[in-house]
Amino acid sequence: MSNKSIWEDIKIKVKKKDMESELNTDILIIGCGITGLTTAYFLKDIEKKVILIDKGKVGSGITSKTTAKISYLQENIYTKLTNNFNIFTAKNYLDSQLDAIELIKNIIDRNKIECDFKKVDSILFTNEKINIDKINKEKDLLEQWNIHTNDIINDNIVKGFSVSNTYTFHPLKYLNGLVKIINKNMDIYENVIATNISKEKDEYKIETNNGIIYAKTVVVACHYPFFIIPTMIPLKTYIQREYVNANKVANRYNYTLINVDNNLISIRYYRDYIIFGSNKHKLTSKIDYKENYDNSRKDFKNLFNIESLYTWMNQDIMSNDNLPFIGEIKDNLYISTAYNAWGMTNSTIGAKLIVDLISNNENKYKELFNPNRINSNLVIDSIINSFHYMKVYPVSLFKKNNPTYVEIKGIKYGIFTDSFGKQHKVSLICPHMKCNLVFNREENTWDCPCHGSRFDIDGNIILGPSVKDIK
Numbered sequence: 234m235s236n237k238s239i240w241e242d243i244k245i246k247v248k249k250k251d252m253e254s255e256l257n258t259d260i261l262i263i264g265c266g267i268t269g270l271t272t273a274y275f276l277k278d279i280e281k282k283v284i285l286i287d288k289g290k291v292g293s294g295i296t297s298k299t300t301a302k303i304s305y306l307q308e309n310i311y312t313k314l315t316n317n318f319n320i321f322t323a324k325n326y327l328d329s330q331l332d333a334i335e336l337i338k339n340i341i342d343r344n345k346i347e348c349d350f351k352k353v354d355s356i357l358f359t360n361e362k363i364n365i366d367k368i369n370k371e372k373d374l375l376e377q378w379n380i381h382t383n384d385i386i387n388d389n390i391v392k393g394f395s396v397s398n399t400y401t402f403h404p405l406k407y408l409n410g411l412v413k414i415i416n417k418n419m420d421i422y423e424n425v426i427a428t429n430i431s432k433e434k435d436e437y438k439i440e441t442n443n444g445i446i447y448a449k450t451v452v453v454a455c456h457y458p459f460f461i462i463p464t465m466i467p468l469k470t471y472i473q474r475e476y477v478n479a480n481k482v483a484n485r486y487n488y489t490l491i492n493v494d495n496n497l498i499s500i501r502y503y504r505d506y507i508i509f510g511s512n513k514h515k516l517t518s519k520i521d522y523k524e525n526y527d528n529s530r531k532d533f534k535n536l537f538n539i540e541s542l543y544t545w546m547n548q549d550i551m552s553n554d555n556l557p558f559i560g561e562i563k564d565n566l567y568i569s570t571a572y573n574a575w576g577m578t579n580s581t582i583g584a585k586l587i588v589d590l591i592s593n594n595e596n597k598y599k600e601l602f603n604p605n606r607i608n609s610n611l612v613i614d615s616i617i618n619s620f621h622y623m624k625v626y627p628v629s630l631f632k633k634n635n636p637t638y639v640e641i642k643g644i645k646y647g648i649f650t651d652s653f654g655k656q657h658k659v660s661l662i663c664p665h666m667k668c669n670l671v672f673n674r675e676e677n678t679w680d681c682p683c684h685g686s687r688f689d690i691d692g693n694i695i696l697g698p699s700v701k702d703i704k
């Protein structure tokens with residue numbers, strides 16, 4: 234079975250362009266997922282030179298494995314934001330999500346992007362009596378803001394309600410539509426990885442595997458920023474992994490579902506398929522990834538009485554205070570990240586905010602998403618996270634005989650033997666922040682349980698924030 238998502242058969246068509254050893258541009262966008270491409274879309278009429286780079290293929294990052302619900306009903310986010318900040322911040326966030334939905338609708342309508350964009354209702358529910366209060370609080374907040382809700386009475390759930398005006402789409406068809414538009418007057422360079430960024434006089438110098446790019450303005454849209462200072466993202470966030478299963482079903486419905494229970498359940502439909510997300514966990518916990526995969530397949534079988542045709546996993550950056558980090562972190566250097574698993578709307582509103590900031594336009598969400606903000610909740614959670622990161626996963630945790638582990642001169646190595654009997658030996662230290670790597674027996678990769686970097690059996694980087702291979 235492949236661990237590809239249901240979307241990944243779509244090939245995004247990019248005009249092929251090889252990078253010269255030195256490039257100059259007004260604006261550089263690093264990363265071509267939904268964040269980078271939407272930012273480029275909003276910049277399409279600007280009279281400045283804009284170029285985009287991606288370390289791999291366009292659209293091959295986290296966006297290729299999303300479940301692509303476009304919704305403002307995001308677990309009990311408004312209750313959490315009211316607790317973490319206040320009711321005004323929570324309402325401001327709701328407005329941002331509603332605006333984002335309108336922006337996505339406009340982009341699709343105006344450009345006639347064929348991406349299976351579909352209006353659906355969204356349901357929030359619980360199957361645990363203890364969580365009824367969470368549902369009630371979220372519903373009350375939404376109603377207070379004139380969002381109409383309907384109670385769901387169903388034997389399969391304990392408590393739930395639905396809202397309307399939410400959507401689903403095919404994320405890679407959408408990105409393909411964006412590329413068609415922006416590639417008319419912007420160059421996109423694939424397989425170019427940004428490894429370092431520094432300031433030289435009034436512009437930025439970006440080192441890549443293919444040469445140097447000089448840019449007056451840089452938008453870092455690469456999901457997990459590859460530099461630590463000044464954003465300090467590792468201290469403000471954690472990574473959440475989730476497992477997704479899909480197969481054809483006879484009965485399909487015009488709604489999406491998500492719960493507020495500890496074992497997250499997320500459901501949407503796509504054409505003949507049901508797409509089911511479950512088994513979310515902090516990356517630092519539940520590190521037997523194969524077991525997590527197996528459990529998600531079991532849940533799928535138990536609930537729908539069908540085997541999985543597709544099983545994949547994905548991970549997103551979660552901020553400790555439940556708000557994304559979007560905006561200018563330093564003169565003309567912008568980031569947009571930590572969408573808390575709601576990246577369709579947040580990447581869109583983020584792209585609009587960044588383009589407004591670049592163009593000196595007012596934007597009412599500038600303070601809401603301020604990427605340099607400090608929140609006392611961050612500090613406590615950061616300490617807890619750091620404790621997890623420091624934990625050395627002892628070799629004895631992995632009792633399996635493949636891979637095996639050796640220690641030479643104090644350095645731990647993992648040795649994986651492939652089906653031809655060839656041994657692949659790598660150091661177990663992640664180049665990003667020196668965490669110990671863990672073997673992912675489902676996909677035969679070495680994964681960093683701290684910040685989510687992933688490497689193949691020979692140590693080649695698959696997913697950042699690391700920009701280096703392991704030895």
Ligand SMILES: Cc1cc2nc3c(=O)[nH]c(=O)nc-3n(C[C@H](O)[C@H](O)[C@H](O)COP(=O)(O)OP(=O)(O)OC[C@H]3O[C@@H](n4cnc5c(N)ncnc54)[C@H](O)[C@@H]3O)c2cc1C
Pocket residue numbers: 263264265266267268269286287288289290291292293294295296297298299300301302303304425426427428454455456459473474475476477510546547548549569570572573574575576577578579580697700
């Ligand atoms: C299981 C799961 C389900 C989800 N479901 C939903 C959902 O239903 N609705 C929703 O709104 N959100 C959902 N999300 C969240 C959403 O998918 C993500 O937040 C969003 O796709 C992130 O987009 P991005 O463009 O920031 O990142 P990406 O798509 O990862 O794009 C970043 C790009 O940058 C490139 N890159 C990385 N490093 C470098 C570098 N150093 N140099 C050059 N290029 C680089 C990568 O190759 C990649 O192409 C889900 C997340 C998960 C984990």
